[in-house]
Amino acid sequence: MHVAVLFFAFALTGTTLALDNGLMRTPPMGWLAWERYRCDIDCENDPKNCISENLFMDMADRLAEDGWKELGYVYVNIDDCWSSKQRDDQGRLQPDPKRFPGGIKKLAHYLHNRGLKLGIYGDMGKLTCGGYPGTPLDKIELDAQTFADWEVDMFKYDGCYSNATEQELGYPLMSKALNATGRPIGYSCSWPAYQGGLPPKVNYTQLGEICNLWRNYGDIQDSWDSVLNIVDWFFENQDALTSAAGPGRWNDPDMLIIGDFGLSMEQSRSQMALWAIMAAPLFMSNDLRTISSGAQSILRNKMAISINQDALGIQGRRIVKKSGIEVFWRPLSKNASALLFFSRRTDMPYRYTTSLSKLNYTAGSYKVFNVFTDETASLKDSTEFVVSVNPTGVVMWYVSAPAKFNLRQFYQGGTLHGRVYDDREENAIPRVFL
Amino acid sequence: MHVAVLFFAFALTGTTLALDNGLMRTPPMGWLAWERYRCDIDCENDPKNCISENLFMDMADRLAEDGWKELGYVYVNIDDCWSSKQRDDQGRLQPDPKRFPGGIKKLAHYLHNRGLKLGIYGDMGKLTCGGYPGTPLDKIELDAQTFADWEVDMFKYDGCYSNATEQELGYPLMSKALNATGRPIGYSCSWPAYQGGLPPKVNYTQLGEICNLWRNYGDIQDSWDSVLNIVDWFFENQDALTSAAGPGRWNDPDMLIIGDFGLSMEQSRSQMALWAIMAAPLFMSNDLRTISSGAQSILRNKMAISINQDALGIQGRRIVKKSGIEVFWRPLSKNASALLFFSRRTDMPYRYTTSLSKLNYTAGSYKVFNVFTDETASLKDSTEFVVSVNPTGVVMWYVSAPAKFNLRQFYQGGTLHGRVYDDREENAIPRVFL
Secondary structure (H helix, E strand, O other), X not given: OHHHHHHHHHHXXXXXXXXXXXXXOOOOEEEEOHHHHOOOOOOOOOOXXXXXXXXXXXXXXXXXXXXXXXXXXXXXXXXXXXXOOOOOOOOOOOEOOOOOOOHHHHHHHHHHOOOOEEEEEEEOOOEOOOOOEOXXXXXXXXXXXXXXXXXXXXXXXXXXXXXXXXXXXXXHHHXXXXXXXXXXXXXXXXHHHHOOOOOOOOOHHHHHHHOOEEEOOOOOOOOHHHHXXXXXXXXXXXXXXXXXXXXXXXXXOOOEOOOOOXXXXXXXXXXXXXXXXXXXXXXXXXXXXXXXXXXXXXXXXXXXXHHHOOOOOOOOEEEEEEOOEEEEEEEOOOOOEEEEEEEOOOOOOEEEEEOOOOOOOOOXXXXXXXXXXOOEEEEEOXXXXXXXXXXXXXXXXXXXXXXXXXXXXXXXXXXXXXXXXXXXXXXXXXXXOO | OHHHHHHHHHHHOOOOOOOOOOOOOOOOEXXXXXXXXXXXXOOOOOOOOOOOHHHHHHHHHHHHHOOHHHHOOOEEEXXXXXXXXXXXXXXXXXXXXXXXXXXHHHHHHHHHOOOOEEEEEEEOOOEOOOOOEOOOHHHHHHHHHHHHHOOOOEEEEEOOOOOHHHHHHHHHHHHHHHHHOOOOOEEEEOHHHHOOOOOOOOOHHHHHHHOOEEEOOXXXXXXXXXXXXXXXXXXHOHHHHHHHOEOOXXXXXXXXXXXXXXXXXXXXXXXXXXXXXXXXXXXXXXXXXXXXXXXXHHHOOHHHHHHHOOOOOOOOEEEEEEOOEEEEEEEOOOOOEEEEEEEOOOOOOEEEEEOOOOOOOOOOEEEEEEOXXXXXXXXXXXXXXXXXXXXXOEEEEEEOOOOOOOHHHHOOOOOOOOOOEOHHHHHHOOOOOO
């Protein structure tokens, strides 16, 4: 709640730290090819899964016809390996003629006609990571104009085969070039992932001014280990990362792998919930033509999505880290918040006893909505409760504003910070963050 | 096929290496409490999941009423934490009076009336691993007789708090004591797991003579990492392990965690398939009251079960180990075999090109049944095929006998052995193992 107050105060000054293209005031949602389809260009033997216009049109059909679009999943994003190995005779990038015979502009129209948006991919080096033509410094303006001509809506700029100096010049230059086209194009920068993801090497203030989202860390793989690795990194470095995020500028822990091969249902709920806490972009990388109903119900969870998409855009934090159990918290609009209990156990459910007051909530009576079971409860701050969290699973709550709310007690300084406490501190922790 | 020939020749000599109680001529199947329910004794706060007679009666009801029994899942096995902390005034083990008010004998009758069998647990040390009374050397005869009096059908003898000398005396002594009761009691020995699992420390010939099954390695946990760790160990040591297995004597890689929290559907199929290849005991440790239909369909797969339960009882082997893909093979009755393709990738499906002849099959035409899709195909040994294996998933085939079969070409020696080859050898491998 206190965070909300701070944010509004800040917003009133009239400045903005986000890229000034008006886009992505909430984390972008959609579908992205890479994790699931990689650089599969073997359309002869694997026509349903190869990187081709058919794949993107298939996914567009699913997003538009199966109700995903209405939930917010509107981007359909091409990743690496879409282009011809040669630029055209005017030096422009061009799609592989066999796999994208209609061209990118026609594909963009196909999407736009269905209320969807198209994303495309490039790389700052001489080559993309997959070995296709890159977009080095001297090609930035040309390629930005090409994407705009094709009516592309989002651009991811990767960094393979480029050095730090080129990146320092190129990422801001591309931002300017995209803006200069006059077309609103969401801009995803892989820059910080190539700089180790942390200040002082990464300048998150600058990133917020030139990019709409950025990859801070390595690529996700289709495994629970990979999800845990990403989650660990993002929350161990939350002090450096959370302040970078806000409307129009997002940390990107990479794609949702829900519906693929590596996650159990518990783990799928955990990824969805943790990405919601992180205010992360929600790009599914899966097969929407064959996805199971179980995975669908997680990806379509309206309360998880609304937490992710909260208008304040404040990235959540880990507030408890004990052996086997962790608790995460994200402040939301209307003085509400999200609470997430996450078990690291791999044996039996963790029965965790706590109270809202122990979790830094102020005195009052709260309404609690369980995101994945739709149960509701009323809870006083002082009431001890037990939450049973399955191995590798989560319990996620939307917590409404307290019945009694004293604004003064939240606003006692000018900086926003949280803290992680451990067992030893538990009886000594302050009740309020600020 | 050649293996079958050898086995029958061997069987005709009339000798047997297995514990002479006539039990478990195929790997035992059923349900075991430990992995899912651990030492949860909190019946006040967690009545549905605590170790109590209610839990075992619940699972018995499910096995009997939901068709599991007809598939072969007949054992209902108690693990640690069932007993009172004190022996009774005659020195006998007794169940916890609050959690097992009816006593073990009544529970056994409950199961027997439903066509099921009861397993129970003890430990060679002064205490069990969970801190309950153990069965040290001087209590072995008494406890064996107590279990027989209770009409127990299987006994798992753990090894916490015992040393190598006690184990060397105690495991054979318990075998004799169980046999001496006159009641057929399947005998599961944790001994090799406490000896590191490998010869020369472990004497598998002796184990086959005194135990029906044995735990070679550490406990399974509810995670894919744990399954992989077990699979790696068993197949890296297959030369030492496979010859130990046969009717009445089984290596036990531990419980099936299918239906729990840690495995995806792909990974669940993989565990089922790998356990079938290994001729492993199939003890589910899950909640049969709430298990998903997806997990059920894997555990109920009749062809996977019939491969697991093949009468020859020959433990399968890994025959190909490449980066990202492995192939396993198990010879079956009627000159058939099981082939298993397993992908280690965590990105996209592995499209693996091979032929039956490359996988050591002799010339001929084979019928192939896909265990998890029910597809069938005819395949000549020389026909190249591509099998697409999902990340962390399997493709499992039952391969029928070849239409033409020349017995002489298989029988060229007196010993059974297989070999693992790698890429470099692929063009040089012999077509037949022996």
